[in-house]
Amino acid sequence: MTEQYAVEDKQFCCHGCQTVYQVLSENKLCSYYNYNVHPGATRSRIDKRFDYLNEPSIVSELIDYKDDRVTIVTFYIPHIHCSSCLWLLEQLNRINPAIHYCRVDFLKKQLNIRFDHQKLSLQQLVELLYDIGYEPLISLQDIIKKQNSAVKDNLVSKIAVAGFCFGNVMLLSFPEYFGITSYEHSFKYFFGILNVLICIPVVLYSGWGYFVSAWQNLRNRVLNIDFPLALGIAVLFIRSVTEVLTRSGAGFADTLCGLVFFLLVGKFVQKKTYHHISFERDYRSFFPVAVHILDNGMEKPIPLSQLHIHHRMVIRHNEIIPADAILLKGNALVDFSFVTGEAVPVSKTLGEIIYAGGRQTGEAIELEVVKPVSQSYLTQLWNNEAFIRKQDNRMQTFNEKVSKYFTIVLLLIAFSSLFFWLPTDYKRGFAAFTAVLIVACPCALALSTPFTMSAALSVFDRNLFYLKNTAVVEQLASIDTIVFDKTGTITTGDNSCVKIEASLTEGQKQLVYSVCINSIHPLCRMIYHYLGGIERLPVSKYSEIPGKGILATVDKHQLRIGSSKLVLGYPEEKAAYSTNVHLLIDEVYQGYFAFEHHYREGMDKISALEPSLNLHLLSGDQDHERLELVKFFKDPTRLHFNQSPQDKLEFIESLQGSGYKVMMIGDGLNDSGALKQSDLGVAITDNVNNFSPGSDAILDGRSFNKLPAFLRFSKDTVKIIHFSFLISLTYNLIGLSYAVTGNLSPLIAAILMPVSTVTIISFTSIATHLAAKQRKLL
Amino acid sequence: MSIIYFLIGCSLLLAICFLAAFFWAQRTGQNEDLHTPSMRILLDDEDENDAEK
Numbered sequence: 011m012t013e014q015y016a017v018e019d020k021q022f023c024c025h026g027c028q029t030v031y032q033v034l035s036e037n038k039l040c041s042y043y044n045y046n047v048h049p050g051a052t053r054s055r056i057d058k059r060f061d062y063l064n065e066p067s068i069v070s071e072l073i074d075y076k077d078d079r080v081t082i083v084t085f086y087i088p089h090i091h092c093s094s095c096l097w098l099l100e101q102l103n104r105i106n107p108a109i110h111y112c113r114v115d116f117l118k119k120q121l122n123i124r125f126d127h128q129k130l131s132l133q134q135l136v137e138l139l140y141d142i143g144y145e146p147l148i149s150l151q152d153i154i155k156k157q158n159s160a161v162k163d164n165l166v167s168k169i170a171v172a173g174f175c176f177g178n179v180m181l182l183s184f185p186e187y188f189g190i191t192s193y194e195h196s197f198k199y200f201f202g203i204l205n206v207l208i209c210i211p212v213v214l215y216s217g218w219g220y221f222v223s224a225w226q227n228l229r230n231r232v233l234n235i236d237f238p239l240a241l242g243i244a245v246l247f248i249r250s251v252t253e254v255l256t257r258s259g260a261g262f263a264d265t266l267c268g269l270v271f272f273l274l275v276g277k278f279v280q281k282k283t284y285h286h287i288s289f290e291r292d293y294r295s296f297f298p299v300a301v302h303i304l305d306n307g308m309e310k311p312i313p314l315s316q317l318h319i320h321h322r323m324v325i326r327h328n329e330i331i332p333a334d335a336i337l338l339k340g341n342a343l344v345d346f347s348f349v350t351g352e353a354v355p356v357s358k359t360l361g362e363i364i365y366a367g368g369r370q371t372g373e374a375i376e377l378e379v380v381k382p383v384s385q386s387y388l389t390q391l392w393n394n395e396a397f398i399r400k401q402d403n404r405m406q407t408f409n410e411k412v413s414k415y416f417t418i419v420l421l422l423i424a425f426s427s428l429f430f431w432l433p434t435d436y437k438r439g440f441a442a443f444t445a446v447l448i449v450a451c452p453c454a455l456a457l458s459t460p461f462t463m464s465a466a467l468s469v470f471d472r473n474l475f476y477l478k479n480t481a482v483v484e485q486l487a488s489i490d491t492i493v494f495d496k497t498g499t500i501t502t503g504d505n506s507c508v509k510i511e512a513s514l515t516e517g518q519k520q521l522v523y524s525v526c527i528n529s530i531h532p533l534c535r536m537i538y539h540y541l542g543g544i545e546r547l548p549v550s551k552y553s554e555i556p557g558k559g560i561l562a563t564v565d566k567h568q569l570r571i572g573s574s575k576l577v578l579g580y581p582e583e584k585a586a587y588s589t590n591v592h593l594l595i596d597e598v599y600q601g602y603f604a605f606e607h608h609y610r611e612g613m614d615k616i617s618a619l620e621p622s623l624n625l626h627l628l629s630g631d632q633d634h635e636r637l638e639l640v641k642f643f644k645d646p647t648r649l650h651f652n653q654s655p656q657d658k659l660e661f662i663e664s665l666q667g668s669g670y671k672v673m674m675i676g677d678g679l680n681d682s683g684a685l686k687q688s689d690l691g692v693a694i695t696d697n698v699n700n701f702s703p704g705s706d707a708i709l710d711g712r713s714f715n716k717l718p719a720f721l722r723f724s725k726d727t728v729k730i731i732h733f734s735f736l737i738s739l740t741y742n743l744i745g746l747s748y749a750v751t752g753n754l755s756p757l758i759a760a761i762l763m764p765v766s767t768v769t770i771i772s773f774t775s776i777a778t779h780l781a782a783k784q785r786k787l788l
Numbered sequence: 789m790s791i792i793y794f795l796i797g798c799s800l801l802l803a804i805c806f807l808a809a810f811f812w813a814q815r816t817g818q819n820e821d822l823h824t825p826s827m828r829i830l831l832d833d834e835d836e837n838d839a840e841k
Contacts, residue, residue, distance in 0.1 A: 045831070096824065097831045116824040167814055174807045178800065197792065204796070 030143055034098075037105050045094040060140070062300030062311030063133035072132065072148065072299075080110065081127040085139070085146035090119045099144060106130060106138060121146070149295050165281070169274045172216040175208045176267035182208075183264045187757050202254035205263035209247060217243045217270040235413035235456050238420055242451030243270065249444045262448060265759045269453050272767050280460035280480050282467050289478040291704050292397075293367065293389050293679055296348060297332050301325075304376065319379050326374045333366050333379045334386040340375030344368035349388060349679045350497050350630055355535075367679055391655045391683045407484050408731055409459045413452065420450050427750040435752075442752035448759055449745030454738030454766040458731055461771050465778035466727040473787050474710035475720055476698065482706050485690045486724035488671050489623070492616075493662060493684065495676035496629035499694050500609055500642075508540040512593060512601020520544050522593065525562045525569050528552055533591055534560070534571075537603055559591070570594040574602075609642075612715020617642040619718055624670065628653045628661060630680055659683030679703050719785045726781035733777070734770050741766035 017035075022028040034042055062068055075082040089095065096114050099121055103109045108129035113122045121144075125135060139146055182201045190198050217240075224240035227233065243266065250261030288295070300311045304322040314332055317323070322338065325331055331344070342358040349367040358364055364377065366386040383389060391397075424446040431439035463480030470477055477483065494500050514522070524547040526538040551563035559572010570577045570593070577592035578599065589605040617625065626648045627639060633651040640646055650661065658676075662684045665672050674681065674688035677695060682703040685691030693705035694714065702708055709717075745762050748754050782788040813819060 041832075093827050093831060096827055100828070114824055115821045116827060117821070164814075166819070167811060170807060170810050170814075174803060178803060182796075194789065197789075200793065204800075 033142060039101055039104060042094050042098045045097060046092045060133050060136050063136055065311055068300055068313055069132050080124055082124045085121045087119055087121050087144050087146050089144055148299050165278055168216040169278060171211055172271040172274055175212045176271045179205050179208050179264045179267045186260045202261060205261060206251055206254050209263050209266055212267050212270050213247050233414045233417045234410055235452060238417050238452050239456060241447055245444050245447040260756050262756050262759055265763050268763055272453060273456055276457040276460040279464040284476055287476050287698055287708055289705055292392055298330055301332055314383055317379060317383055321379045323377055324374055325370045327372060329370055331364055331366055331368050333383045334381040335364055335377035335379045337362050337364055338376045338378055340373055342375050343372045345371050388679060394683055397686055407481055416452060431752060438752040442750055445749035445754035449749040450742050453763060454741060454770040455735060457767060458734035458770050458774060462727055462730050462774040462778055465775050469782040469787050473716055474713040476708045478706045483724050483727055487728040489673040489690060491624040491665055491670040491672045493626040493628055493672060493674045495681050496627060496631060498677040499675055500613055508536055509604045511604055518595060520547060521564050521567055521569060524549055524564050525560055525571060529554055529560060567596055610714045613642050615715055615718050628658050655680040655683050659687050662687045719787055723781060723785045723787055727778060730774055730777045734774050738766060738770055
């Protein structure tokens with residue numbers, strides 16, 4: 011790897027980067043290198059694997075729009091990360107004039123391209139992107155996602171209308187509150203009519219969603235908070251219209267508009283979108299769209315859906331094996347990090363079954379499919395009912411629980427005040443009835459949860475813990491059991507530090523390096539990576555005994571590298587805390603290489619959470635780390651090894667069956683079932699832009715040690731919600747004391763509503779901030 | 789004081805114009821990507837002479 015890549019006076023790390031420079035310089039796009047120090051990705055691999063983009067059936071699913079001249083397509087390009095990326099990708103038309111237009115959406119990491127498909131095929135376009143270092147991620151779910159994204163709500167427009175009306179109605183109501191002299195009475199009527207007219211779009215457009223939702227919930231026999239809200243809006247509107255038309259009062263137009271406006275803002279705050287994170291990924295989002303098969307000796311691409319048993323597929327370097335298959339030809343060195351989190355590639359021998367989800371590294375291999383894509387060891391997990399069932403088993407939020415009782419009590423008070431006044435003064439009765447519904451309209455209650463939760467969400471966000479939505483915070487607070495996956499979750503991705511427990515001379519190191527580089531065993535690979543680029547000596551004799559080690563002769567020295575049984579002749583004592591590879595040179599024992607498992611920082615803090623939380627471990631591996639893990643999981647019966655993806659799912663289910671609220675923390679596709687089944691699935695990843703399985707929350711590995719603080723903070727936020735509920739109840743009681751007498755003036759309603767809203771918003775944001783400070787999260 | 793009727797009419801009309809402008813921006817997707825334009829503006833237009841070198 012010491013070859014030099016240079017053009018003119020410029021040095022490059024690989025042939026790929028050199029090509030990028032040549033393409034750019036030919037087209038006078040060298041400013042790319044001026045904006046940032048290291049733009050783009052290293053391009054040290056070159057292969058062509060986009061032939062499938064010639065298949066019309068695949069193309070038609072990928073593109074957004076096509077007519078006889080132009081095609082519009084949107085690619086997701088994970089590598090977009092700096093202004094150089096943006097600049098280059100928007101100058102593609104200078105590299106190829108067939109590209110008419112390209113626009114980057116930086117946060118979504120998307121590139122929208124309009125091009126002339128008569129001069130440039132989709133395949134050529136993707137290859138161009140690949141050649142300049144921006145390979146688009148084309149996956150199956152991409153296609154599906156596009157079809158689902160058609161539904162769009164217009165919350166922002168609704169807020170705009172409500173805000174517009176709120177502002178105008180406020181201004182028009184001021185004269186009424188400040189007093190209108192008797193000779194200006196004609197204005198009073200005019201303002202009233204105008205207010206009512208302005209309210210109409212607020213009720214019929216902005217607030218309409220509350221009526222729909224309340225009606226749907228009533229039909230399902232559920233009383234949620236939307237019912238009293240819809241009732242409040244309706245009563246406010248009807249009473250305002252009657253008061254203005256009968257000239258008996260000024261109406262509550264400003265309260266109505268303010269109510270709807272604040273409610274919608276609360277809704278808006280609650281909806282936090284992470285453009286760069288997807289919580290809904292499953293195997294389809296990283297499986298390829300197409301695969302190459304051998305048909306009568308000819309390679310041809312077919313869509314994954316047409317892949318059947320007995321097809322012979324060709325998998326190249328860095329491609330994913332999409333179905334369980336038998337290895338027929340080539341050296342398979344498969345990286346299962348997507349599936350298990352294990353970063354070290356596994357070598358497979360001819361005739362062995364390779365499970366779907368592995369990524370081949372090295373040369374091209376040929377495999378025969380033994381199971382269709384949807385039935386393979388990994389993907390059949392998605393046939394489990396946990397993935398089909400809608401998520402209604404999740405916990406009820408505090409808001410949902412309270413609003414049921416709130417509504418009943420509210421209706422009781424309203425009707426009793428109506429019947430109290432009805433015999434004596436029916437006008438006063440109706441006034442009291444409507445006033446109760448107006449004043450007790452749970453605006454502050456409806457706002458307390460969204461504002462607390464969105465403040466909490468941004469605290470989590472700052473600490474690299476990304477939650478899918480605000481309800482997850484409450485779920486987090488009620489967790490009493492945590493289940494961990496092992497590899498990649500509590501051990502870090504590139505685990506195992508190598509330590510030499512031997513004093514080797516440079517010459518001896520060279521011998522070991524020359525032997526190990528011949529082997530594809532993971533431990534050997536780690537040894538030669540550790541020893542680094544030493545000159546390689548020719549090996550005269552070499553034999554590898556699977557599962558034991560290597561016997562070799564290099565430069566007239568005999569080497570034995572491997573297990574203690576092979577090297578020393580007796581098995582290792584069980585107590586060892588690390589995996590050891592022993593070394594014997596010319597019959598002299600030199601010592602060993604120790605591979606220590608590296609656990610994530612903060613594991614000890616998490617084990618301190620017991621006994622208030624139950625901790626469990628689920629691992630797909632053998633139990634050779636049992637002794638080390640007992641340190642963290644005090645009860646040895648809570649360590650479960652040799653768990654298949656299905657076992658993991660069932661284990662979570664059985665815990666839930668005994669009444670536990672389970673949080674699952676995992677990182678690979680093999681945890682997907684357990685993540686989905688659990689009450690709160692957290693995917694842990696070392697780079698949020700990388701693949702992570704579908705979950706409720708994504709945790710950056712760097713923040714793993716903050717997990718106990720996250721749990722405590724979530725409990726704090728729930729307390730804050732409870733307290734703000736009390737505050738809003740107090741305001742309701744004050745309002746009700748006026749309302750039941752039937753003497754509610756529009757001024758009091760107009761003051762009470764914004765004041766209570768502002769109190770709640772400021773209380774929740776300040777309290778959340780303080781709680782986060784206390785837990786050292788800010 | 790009947791000029792108030794006219795003034796209020798004018799102010800409402802003006803406000804509705806702004807609301808309509810906002811709706812138009814929303815519908816044509818101008819608010820969809822609020823981040824990228826802020827980066828785009830910092831990139832210099834290339835000087836043609838410079839590029840010819």
